[in-house]
Amino acid sequence: MNPKLVIRIVAILLIVISAFMLLPVIVALYYEEYDSIAPFIGTLLGTVIVAMTAVGLTASERKQLGTRDGFLMVTLSWLTAAGVGAIPFYLSGSIPRYVDAFFETMSGFSTTGATILTDIEALPYSMLFWRSLTHWLGGMGIIVLTVAIFPILGVGGLQLLKAEVPGPSVDKITPKITETAKTLWLIYLGLTVAQTVLLMLGGLSLFEGLTHTFGTLATGGFHPKNASVGHYGSTYINVVTTVFMLMAGVNFILYFKTLTGRFRAVTGDTEVKAYLGIFFVTALGTSLALWRQGAYSGLLESLEHGAFQVASILTTTGYVTDDFSLWPPLAQTFLLLLMFFGGCSGSTGGGVKIVRIVTLAKLAVTEMKYLLHPRGVFGVRLSGVPIRESVVHAVAGFIVLYIMSLLVITLVIGSSGADLVSSFSTALATLGNIGPGFGLVGAAENYAHFPDYIKWFLSLVMMMGRLEIFTVLILITPRFWKP
Amino acid sequence: MNPKLVIRIVAILLIVISAFMLLPVIVALYYEEYDSIAPFIGTLLGTVIVAMTAVGLTASERKQLGTRDGFLMVTLSWLTAAGVGAIPFYLSGSIPRYVDAFFETMSGFSTTGATILTDIEALPYSMLFWRSLTHWLGGMGIIVLTVAIFPILGVGGLQLLKAEVPGPSVDKITPKITETAKTLWLIYLGLTVAQTVLLMLGGLSLFEGLTHTFGTLATGGFHPKNASVGHYGSTYINVVTTVFMLMAGVNFILYFKTLTGRFRAVTGDTEVKAYLGIFFVTALGTSLALWRQGAYSGLLESLEHGAFQVASILTTTGYVTDDFSLWPPLAQTFLLLLMFFGGCSGSTGGGVKIVRIVTLAKLAVTEMKYLLHPRGVFGVRLSGVPIRESVVHAVAGFIVLYIMSLLVITLVIGSSGADLVSSFSTALATLGNIGPGFGLVGAAENYAHFPDYIKWFLSLVMMMGRLEIFTVLILITPRFWKP
Numbered sequence: 030m031n032p033k034l035v036i037r038i039v040a041i042l043l044i045v046i047s048a049f050m051l052l053p054v055i056v057a058l059y060y061e062e063y064d065s066i067a068p069f070i071g072t073l074l075g076t077v078i079v080a081m082t083a084v085g086l087t088a089s090e091r092k093q094l095g096t097r098d099g100f101l102m103v104t105l106s107w108l109t110a111a112g113v114g115a116i117p118f119y120l121s122g123s124i125p126r127y128v129d130a131f132f133e134t135m136s137g138f139s140t141t142g143a144t145i146l147t148d149i150e151a152l153p154y155s156m157l158f159w160r161s162l163t164h165w166l167g168g169m170g171i172i173v174l175t176v177a178i179f180p181i182l183g184v185g186g187l188q189l190l191k192a193e194v195p196g197p198s199v200d201k202i203t204p205k206i207t208e209t210a211k212t213l214w215l216i217y218l219g220l221t222v223a224q225t226v227l228l229m230l231g232g233l234s235l236f237e238g239l240t241h242t243f244g245t246l247a248t249g250g251f252h253p254k255n256a257s258v259g260h261y262g263s264t265y266i267n268v269v270t271t272v273f274m275l276m277a278g279v280n281f282i283l284y285f286k287t288l289t290g291r292f293r294a295v296t297g298d299t300e301v302k303a304y305l306g307i308f309f310v311t312a313l314g315t316s317l318a319l320w321r322q323g324a325y326s327g328l329l330e331s332l333e334h335g336a337f338q339v340a341s342i343l344t345t346t347g348y349v350t351d352d353f354s355l356w357p358p359l360a361q362t363f364l365l366l367l368m369f370f371g372g373c374s375g376s377t378g379g380g381v382k383i384v385r386i387v388t389l390a391k392l393a394v395t396e397m398k399y400l401l402h403p404r405g406v407f408g409v410r411l412s413g414v415p416i417r418e419s420v421v422h423a424v425a426g427f428i429v430l431y432i433m434s435l436l437v438i439t440l441v442i443g444s445s446g447a448d449l450v451s452s453f454s455t456a457l458a459t460l461g462n463i464g465p466g467f468g469l470v471g472a473a474e475n476y477a478h479f480p481d482y483i484k485w486f487l488s489l490v491m492m493m494g495r496l497e498i499f500t501v502l503i504l505i506t507p508r509f510w511k512p
Numbered sequence: 513m514n515p516k517l518v519i520r521i522v523a524i525l526l527i528v529i530s531a532f533m534l535l536p537v538i539v540a541l542y543y544e545e546y547d548s549i550a551p552f553i554g555t556l557l558g559t560v561i562v563a564m565t566a567v568g569l570t571a572s573e574r575k576q577l578g579t580r581d582g583f584l585m586v587t588l589s590w591l592t593a594a595g596v597g598a599i600p601f602y603l604s605g606s607i608p609r610y611v612d613a614f615f616e617t618m619s620g621f622s623t624t625g626a627t628i629l630t631d632i633e634a635l636p637y638s639m640l641f642w643r644s645l646t647h648w649l650g651g652m653g654i655i656v657l658t659v660a661i662f663p664i665l666g667v668g669g670l671q672l673l674k675a676e677v678p679g680p681s682v683d684k685i686t687p688k689i690t691e692t693a694k695t696l697w698l699i700y701l702g703l704t705v706a707q708t709v710l711l712m713l714g715g716l717s718l719f720e721g722l723t724h725t726f727g728t729l730a731t732g733g734f735h736p737k738n739a740s741v742g743h744y745g746s747t748y749i750n751v752v753t754t755v756f757m758l759m760a761g762v763n764f765i766l767y768f769k770t771l772t773g774r775f776r777a778v779t780g781d782t783e784v785k786a787y788l789g790i791f792f793v794t795a796l797g798t799s800l801a802l803w804r805q806g807a808y809s810g811l812l813e814s815l816e817h818g819a820f821q822v823a824s825i826l827t828t829t830g831y832v833t834d835d836f837s838l839w840p841p842l843a844q845t846f847l848l849l850l851m852f853f854g855g856c857s858g859s860t861g862g863g864v865k866i867v868r869i870v871t872l873a874k875l876a877v878t879e880m881k882y883l884l885h886p887r888g889v890f891g892v893r894l895s896g897v898p899i900r901e902s903v904v905h906a907v908a909g910f911i912v913l914y915i916m917s918l919l920v921i922t923l924v925i926g927s928s929g930a931d932l933v934s935s936f937s938t939a940l941a942t943l944g945n946i947g948p949g950f951g952l953v954g955a956a957e958n959y960a961h962f963p964d965y966i967k968w969f970l971s972l973v974m975m976m977g978r979l980e981i982f983t984v985l986i987l988i989t990p991r992f993w994k995p
Contacts, residue, residue: 097884182883314923362926362935366919389912396909397986399902400665401580418901419882425908426879429872432915436849440797443845449950450933452845467932503880 031094033087035102039109040080040087046110047076050117052162056236057155065155068120076113097509099182100500103174107492111135114163123156128481135488137163139495140171140377142250142347142464145477145484149255154236157253161240168247168377169217171495172281173210175375179497209285216284220246224273231265245270246277248378250347250464258337259350267333267350271340275308278344278372299412300373300384304343307370307383312339315363322357335360342367345379347464354471365467368457379462379494381431388416388424430498434460438490445483459487460494514577516570518585523563523570525589526596530559533600535645539719540638548638551603559596580992582665583983586657590975594618597646606639611964618971620646622978623654623860625733625830625947628960628967632738637719640736644723651730651860652700654978655764656693658858662980692768699767703729707756714748728753729760731861733830733947741820742833750816750833754823758791761827761855782895783856783867787826790853790866795822798846805840818843825850828862830947837954848950851940862945862977864914871899871907913981917943921973928966942970943977 050069057065094102114137115130117123124130129145136143137160146152152160221242228238240253254260258270279301286294295301316328316335325331334350341348342364353364370386372378391409398407409416438456447455447469454466455476465472476487493501503509533552540548577585597620598613600606607613612628619626620643629635635643704725711721723736737743741753762784769777778784799811799818808814817833824831825847836847853869855861874892881890892899921939930938930952937949948955959967976984986992 096886100883358929358931358935359923359926361932362922365932365936366922369915369919389908390916392905393909393913393916396906396913397982397989398991399906400583400982400986401991403579421908422875422901422904423879423882425872425904425911426876428908429911430876430879432852433873433876436852439845439849440842443842446841448841449844449848452841453848499880499883503883506880508881508884 030097030101031089031091032098032101033089034091034094035098035105037084037087037089038102039105040083042106043076043109043113044080046166047073047080047113049162049166050159053117053155053159056158057153060154060236062153062155065117065121065123065153068117069155069159071120072113072116075116096182099178100503100509103178103182103496104492104501104504106170107135107138107496110138110163110166111488111492114138114159117159118156121153121156123152128484129477132476132484132488133160134163135491136464137161137249137251138167138170139462139491140164140167140247140249140345140379141459141462141491141495142244143459143470143476143487143491144251144464145475147475147477149253154253158236158240161243161249161251161253164247164249164251165221165243167495168249168277169214171247171377172213172217172375174496176213176282177210179500182500212285212288213281216281216288217246220273220276224269227269228266231261231263231269233261233266241270242273244348245273245346246377248274248277248344248346248372248376248462250341252348257349264333267337270348271337274340274344274346274348275305277346278304278340278376278378280373280375282375294412297412299387303387304373304383307367308339308343311343311363311367312336315339315360318357318359318363322360324356324360338364339367342463343370343378344372344376345461345463347458349465349472352471352473354467354473361467365454365457368454368461368463368466371461381428381461384411385424385427387411388421389428392421392425427498430502431460434490434493434498438486441486442479442483445480447479455487456490459490460498462491462494513584514572514574514581515584516572517574517577518581518588520567520570520572521585522588522592523566526559526592527563529593529649530556530563530596532645532649533642536600536638536642539641540636543637543719545636545638548600548604548606548636551600552638552642554603555596555599558599579665582661583986583992586661586665586979587975587984587987589653590618590621590979593621593646593649594971594975597621597642600642601639604636604639606635611967612960615959615967615971616643617646618974619947620644620732620734621650621653622945622974623647623650623730623732623828623862624942624945624974624978625727626942626953626959626970626974627734627947628958630958630960632736637736641719641723644726644732644734644736647730647732647734648704648726650978651732651760652697654730654860655696655700655858657979659696659765660693662983665983695768695771696764699764699771700729703756703759707752710752711749714744714746714752716744716749724753725756727831728756728829729860731757731760731827731829731855731859731945733824735831740832747816750820753831754820757823757827757829757831760829761787761823761859761861763856763858765858777895780895782870786870787856787866790850791822791826794826794846794850795819798822798843801840801842801846805843807839807843821847822850825946826853826861827855827859828944828946830941832948832955835954835956837950837956844950848937848940851937851944851946851949854944864911864944867894868907868910870894871904872911875904875908910981913985914943917973917976917981921969924969925962925966928963930962938970939973942973943981945974945977 050073054066054069111131111134115134118130119127124133132145224242224245225238228241244251283295283301312335316332319325319335320328320331325334337350338353371380371382374382374384388409395407395409409421435456438460439452442452442455451468454468455470458464458466458470533556537549537552594614594617598617601613602610607616615628707725708721711724727734766778766784795818799815802808802818803811803814808817820833821836854863854865857865857867871892878890878892892904918939921943922935925935925938934951934953937951938953941947941949941953
């Protein structure tokens with residue numbers, strides 16, 4: 030292992046992240062929130078000084094990073110980013126207790142969108158901007174992780190994407206990663222500009238347009254309004270947001286391929302076909318359930334809200350137009366089921382990820398074939414390419430770990446006295462990086478009421494979910510620390 | 513395929529099952545319920561005549577059964593057994609509607625224990641005896657299936673047990689199967705006598721002792737009293753029942769081995785160790801949760817009820833001593849989690865089965881090892897024996913199919929207007945052959961309120977769960993019916 034280099038990289042990353050605090054400072058200047066400037070500048074300066082010192086102390090001639098260093102680096106990045114990102118909330122008094130500020134910031138960087146705020150609109154614009162910006166930065170980080178780093182580390186079957194990354198060897202990949210990452214960030218930036226402009230055409234201010242977009246493209250869910258997207262009551266805003274949430278849930282590599290004219294690779298992609306299929310079927314089912322019970326006036330309005338909420342939960346965004354805990358039971362059931370899915374791999378969406386679900390669904394079908402023809406040879410294929418046994422195993426291993434984690438998390442939350450539905454759906458909503466769930470964490474609720482130990486715990490759960498579980502869990506195995 | 517022989521075997525099985533209707537006739541004579549005699553004798557005679565005709569018409573020189581015949585035979589057996597077994601309830605007017613009678617009987621033969629009866633004690637003794645006897649017969653059938661037939665068919669990784677069955681080839685196995693089955697039935701019978709005697713020592717009548725025992729050893733859950741085991745309010749009865757429920761959830765092969773002196777094979781069995789471990793941890797957790805909230809007077813009483821309910825849900829029996837929907841949330845959460853587990857393979861317990869959970873948990877650990885040492889070679893071992901890749905795949909395929917089935921079943925139940933908790937826990941309680949769940953199917957509730965289409969559907973779900981899902985689902989694939 031090479032802890033010096035790990036610390037060095039994390040320190041550099043922290044400098045970059047804290048540099049982004051200059052953006053909320055601009056917001057503070059514009060809205061004349063002069064009290065908010067010192068917390069941001071103070072945090073920025075403090076971080077830079079500490080991080081620069083760390084960089085200076087960790088000068089090392091060894092430039093190689095091993096697999097273990099990768100796990101440590103990724104987990105430390107998210108942990109310290111949330112730790113530092115929480116400071117302005119705490120120093121400014123916008124979030125008076127550090128545990129709450131840490132929860133909120135981890136929820137931001139993990140693109141979960143679970144909030145401890147009971148009155149969001151009471152916060153200064155600059156703080157709300159930073160809050161939403163953590164989503165956007167977290168989303169950016171995730172795209173790089175899933176496209177360039179997880180495939181190398183081999184986490185939970187994300188080797189599936191390995192073929193997509195140019196260059197198979199860790200040593201030679203660095204310049205190519207940088208290249209791929211740059212293109213993906215440009216796409217991310219382009220989508221950000223596009224959605225913001227479309228939202229501003231719908232009457233939103235630049236501040237609202239940007240924060241709303243950050244929450245959408247990162248499939249985060251933080252919104253500067255208490256009533257989330259429902260605040261606007263606008264069909265136009267709802268439709269634009271639905272479309273961009275869906276786009277954020279697609280593997281970003283596919284946009285890259287579209288730009289370079291490889292349309293066949295896009296139309297033949299098993300994952301995105303399954304993703305859109307799941308969306309259309311569940312959106313239709315949910316909307317019909319809403320329509321049948323007369324929850325909205327007419328089929329069109331049912332479709333508008335049904336499709337929005339389905340896209341929001343499927344992509345793990347967590348935006349709401351309405352309190353879905355008041356929806357008819359069948360519509361709620363559709364939403365609960367969607368909480369088990371998640372976006373495509375290589376997107377900013379969380380959850381189990383569609384590619385894993387498709388892989389295992391195909392495995393189940395394969396098993397049926399073996400039952401009928403025990404001596405046959407059947408494999409699992411994705412997008413026409415056969416999947417290696419080891420990858421199928423990794424995917425199965427991930428799903429098992431996901432379910433076991435869900436059960437353990439449910440128990441821990443239950444220990445605080447939360448009821449069954451709340452405990453289970455909180456586990457789903459945090460591990461899957463969704464945000465809202467049912468019961469105590471329903472669409473109209475928040476996470477403020479949990480005791481401190483649950484808030485710390487859920488902060489770690491959100492990080493664990495975001496980093497594909499294995500990345501974090503492996504750090505607490507004794508084997509990891511053996512030389 | 514050999515449909516003639518399949519029909520012949522199913523017909524013979526129906527004759528055997530209907531012959532057991534002579535037992536409730538004896539009960540009717542003893543309790544002077546003369547009105548109940550005709551429905552049983554009528555059903556028995558009708559079944560024998562139809563079945564004998566079928567046997568006569570299906571005389572065939574071909575004695576071989578293929579894999580497909582196996583699936584068809586097993587599914588048809590359960591389906592027709594429930595169809596015929598329901599007739600006495602219907603003819604006698606004890607259960608006035610056939611759909612209800614069919615649901616109740618399928619619940620019996622599948623050892624689920626979900627009931628549509630709102631006042632159980634209103635039924636004649638003979639009918640209650642037949643109701644409980646369907647559990648006992650179903651449990652007997654399941655032992656043979658999982659120990660001798662599923663391993664050959666290779667359903668859902670139950671090849672794990674293949675090594676246990678003497679003789680690997682389908683052609684040569686028949687006499688050995690008969691031999692193994694006979695021994696297992698003797699063990700089953702021995703346990704039945706033992707529990708009945710112990711219960712009668714606790715003050716129960718022979719009728720109560722037998723029906724109570726049938727529900728226990730089959731991990732069924734039908735009880736002749738409205739308040740289930742809670743009726744007696746006796747610590748002695750609770751403890752005896754807890755012990756026998758746990759014994760019914762153990763692989764019956766282990767008793768066989770114990771009898772033949774192979775103790776090391778028993779103490780080294782990974783599945784039973786995990787099963788007992790899960791029981792002790794969750795029983796302790798549940799009891800402490802009960803104790804902390806003062807639900808019962810003192811720790812001992814909390815342990816008594818906690819251990820009982822945990823054993824009941826873990827083994828998928830479904831007996832209750834109390835309405836656990838009124839228990840503290842954490843205790844309920846433990847029970848919900850247990851609904852995902854189930855008994856050991858080769859037991860009468862339903863659910864996912866401990867062996868599958870252990871296999872996949874080990875797979876998850878193996879995946880972690882691969883992350884640290886990508887070039888290592890790690891396998892999954894059970895009871896010290898390495899598990900083949902194909903079996904791991906089959907197990908993973910089963911789990912996926914189980915979860916997908918759960919989601920689809922939840923949706924179908926939701927379509928009847930049932931709320932989220934009820935829909936999801938009904939799916940768990942029927943597919944896992946448990947019986948009671950939460951909400952509308954809670955410990956103090958029943959299944960009477962569901963519309964007819966849900967009752968038919970849940971009848972099939974109970975059968976599907978009991979027959980390891982694949983066995984039933986494969987029949988509706990087009991590939992199955994291709995020559």
